[in-house]
Amino acid sequence: MTTLDDDHTGARIKEQRRLARLTQRQMADLLPYSYSYLNQVECGARPATAAFVAACAKALTIDVTVLTGQPYVTELQRDRLAELVRPIRESLDLYDLGPNPDISARPADRLIAAADHLCAEVRATRLRNAARELPDVIAELTHTAWSMPTTEVWQALVSAYRTAHDISVKLGYYDLSTVALDRMDWAAQRASDPCLAAVRQYMRALVYFREGEYRIGQRLVDAGRSVVDQAGPIREALAVGGQLHLGASVIAARAGDPSGVAVHIGEARKIAERIGDASNVHWLSFGPTNVALHEMSAAVEMRQYDDALKQSRRIKVPHQLAVSRRAHFLIDKARTEMETGHTESALKTLVEARRAAPEQTRYHPAARETITGLVHLARRTPDTLNHMAAWIGL
Incomplete structure (x- = not known):
């Protein structure tokens, strides 16, 4: 029979609490959770929710990953995924050196297609394939963007940096995901694309969401909505705006704001009814199904598990929905x-x-x-x- 060891989230919370020289009572006073709940999590009697881990990390002024144990290096090494991270890190670092004379880049149209293919691989959860191909695509796009810059090439580079962010998050390398977001901003400015800039703000908001900084996350969502409004009422901008509302809904849920959840889900639903399935727009999976999925996720975040279960049983996931979603x-x-x-x-x-x-x-x-x-x-x-x-x- 499998039993819990000392390497679980609750045990790591206990270790960090002791390092901070806090008793359980003192720690509970810093949290929007009871002493009993903290005690149960620390001893492994109940699993830690993402919201609880974020609250503990904020109280202890440490990164969430210290408590979750990410990245899970042993498993990553066993799966031979850890060795794929360093080349991605290097490709993100060498962004400002201009054209690379040692690179023989593919034609721009093939590179643009390759960046789009990487997004598809991540949505299909073929992370190994995407991680293996990504560094070369970033290097070649960077070289091409410096030597023969076009809006389309800069947009493709933004997309490749976004893939680096997605892979880093899914594998637990949050420090690397932050670097990728910075590079997204650098390339999006050169592409002069408000929709891509708004997507980047959406992803930044989710970083602060994971860390329990809900006010900052909401501010970033608002900033993204202001940026995307510059694109006008085109379908692409509406889909991105709808996804920003969905991001805001889970942030509101984690912050304990059910009225905010209702407002943002309502706005996203109106957009989805207007434009239908827009899952092909920036690989955001936006549409009626994603609105329903976020409404359920918000219920989970608010620990309204009975409601969430009822919603989950009503949701019919279409075959074409991204595997990752x-x-x-x-x-x-x-x-x-x-x-x-x-x-x-x-x-x-x-x-x-x-x-x-x-x-x-x-x-x-x-x-x-x-x-x-x-x-x-x-x-x-x-x-x-x-x-x-x-x-x-x-």
Whole structure:
């Protein structure tokens, strides 16, 4: 039977609390959570929610990754993904040196297609493929942007930097994701593209969302909406604006603002009804389905698990929805099932998420926390749960 070791989020919270010389009572006073909840998480009796981890990190003035244990280096090395990160880091660093005389770049149209292909690979959760190809694409696009700059090439470079951000986040390298966001801004300014600039603000907002800085996250969303308004009422701008509302909805949920959630979900729904499925716009997956998925995610963030479970059962995920988005939905659904006592269903849902997107699921903190929670709740650990726990290194 699998049992919890000392390398879980609750144990890391306990370690960092002690390093800060705080008792559990003193720590609880700094959190919008009870002493009992903190005690249960620290001893592994219940899994830590993302909101709780963010609140602890903020109280202790440390990065969230210190508490989640990201990046999960042992598993990354086992999957031979860790070795792919350094070339990405180097490609992001060498952005300001001008044309590279040692590079023989592909024609611009092929590079633009390659950047788009990388976005598709990430949405299909083929992270290894994307990570392996990305450094060369960034290097060649950087060389071409310096030597033969066009709006289309700068836009493709923004897209490649966005892929670097997405891969870094999914693998837990948040320091690298921040560098990628800076590079997105650098290239977006040269592309003079307000929609891409707004997408970058949306992604910045999610960084602060993860860290528990909800006011800053909301300000960044507002900044993104101001930028995208410059593009006018075109379909692309409407889709980006709708996605910004969806980002604002989960930020409001995490901040405990249900009225804000309702407003932003309502605005996003109006846009989705107006333009329909716009999942092809900047790979944001925006459309009616994504609005429903975010409404459910907001309920999860507010710990309204009964409502979230009801919503999850009503959602019909279309086949064409990005695999990455489908896997995120399944991870959210598994959490709601566990929290509402449907542990067998939760395990089945996690297995489905693993089958659909193994790389994304293995390195997703919420999936790992749910597996940890199921292990604690199980009187007798089923073989499937044992296998899942071993798979994430528990």
